[in-house]
Amino acid sequence: MSFVPTFATRPTFLGVERTSAEAAICVAGIPFDLGTSNRPGARFGPAAIRQASRMLVDGDHPASWAEMDRLDLADIGDFRIAHGDIQGTLAKIEAQAEQLGHLVALGGDHTITLALLRALARRKVPLGLVHFDGHVDTWPESFGLVFGHGSPFYHAIEEGLIDPHRMIQIGIRSPIHRDIFDWTVGKGVTIVSAEDVHETGPQAVAKRVREVVGTEPVYLSFDIDALDPAFAPGTGTPEVGGLATWQARAILRRLAGLNFAGMDVVEVSPPYDVAEITALAAATMAWDYIALLAPQATR
Numbered sequence: 001m002s003f004v005p006t007f008a009t010r011p012t013f014l015g016v017e018r019t020s021a022e023a024a025i026c027v028a029g030i031p032f033d034l035g036t037s038n039r040p041g042a043r044f045g046p047a048a049i050r051q052a053s054r055m056l057v058d059g060d061h062p063a064s065w066a067e068m069d070r071l072d073l074a075d076i077g078d079f080r081i082a083h084g085d086i087q088g089t090l091a092k093i094e095a096q097a098e099q100l101g102h103l104v105a106l107g108g109d110h111t112i113t114l115a116l117l118r119a120l121a122r123r124k125v126p127l128g129l130v131h132f133d134g135h136v137d138t139w140p141e142s143f144g145l146v147f148g149h150g151s152p153f154y155h156a157i158e159e160g161l162i163d164p165h166r167m168i169q170i171g172i173r174s175p176i177h178r179d180i181f182d183w184t185v186g187k188g189v190t191i192v193s194a195e196d197v198h199e200t201g202p203q204a205v206a207k208r209v210r211e212v213v214g215t216e217p218v219y220l221s222f223d224i225d226a227l228d229p230a231f232a233p234g235t236g237t238p239e240v241g242g243l244a245t246w247q248a249r250a251i252l253r254r255l256a257g258l259n260f261a262g263m264d265v266v267e268v269s270p271p272y273d274v275a276e277i278t279a280l281a282a283a284t285m286a287w288d289y290i291a292l293l294a295p296q297a298t299r
Helices: 042-056 086-097 112-121 152-158 178-186 194-200 202-213 245-253 277-297
Strands: 025-030 073-078 102-107 127-132 162-172 190-193 218-223 260-266
Touching: 025 042, 025 086, 025 277, 042 102, 042 260, 042 277, 086 112, 102 112, 102 277, 112 127, 112 152, 112 218, 112 260, 127 152, 127 202, 152 162, 162 194, 162 202, 178 190, 190 194, 190 202, 194 202, 194 245, 202 245, 218 277, 245 277, 260 277
Parallel strands: 025 073, 025 102, 102 260, 127 162, 127 218, 162 190, 218 260
Antiparallel strands: none
8 A cells, every 4th residue: 555645646647656658558648629619728637637646546446456556557748749730739649659559648639539549550450449428529620620629530430540330439419410420320330329328327338339349459538528517527518418427437347358459538628627526537537447457467
């Protein structure tokens, strides 16, 4: 056990001391929010998630019993971005991510996922995708932006970075034009609405995820607005009727053994948060994900 009080834990993710990019699992922040369509502020997400993660250091993971201090885990700091330049930033993110092994990225808005998938696609093609979100993010453009937080998966599908037949979206409930919905489903994407989650439960959803993604490499992208604003108010585009935190965690915990290739948690906007509950939810999703990897990442 740690004898350092949680409030005095060093300001890295889970207080980890290692900073080497050679670690089996690397945590990196990506402080970028120029792709937002509503409220900005996700550039401050990585720092807030790290700060909130202090609450998770005082013991082992209660579902997997993963001992985080025994994992080959490093917090390598924040990626460099090209401030004011969306495409320049995507190029920088891709170049930095492709140098790493297994990356857990702390966003930042959802635009960053496109660059992370481009980097992974150089090594693992085609990728499946488990996508928690209130929005499908398959618009061809995002309020006039060709590359924005509403369009990463449109481009990912069009560029062949992911296999849409191995893509499942969980928590969808936002307003959406019918042609966007039809295009998404027509490509083969499986959509599980928030109402579906409420009605069928986490066990059934996790079973559906396994059926869709199979055994090949799969990426996890967790937009914090998959959660209802009651559980995650600190985000740019909140949508009512979303998942409860316990539902999202219960689904994640049932995905042990999938062939995960990386993960991001995005859209935490601290200026709109209350008592760090959004940042803590995001930190917990990353913590739960890392616990799924524990058998492969223990030193």
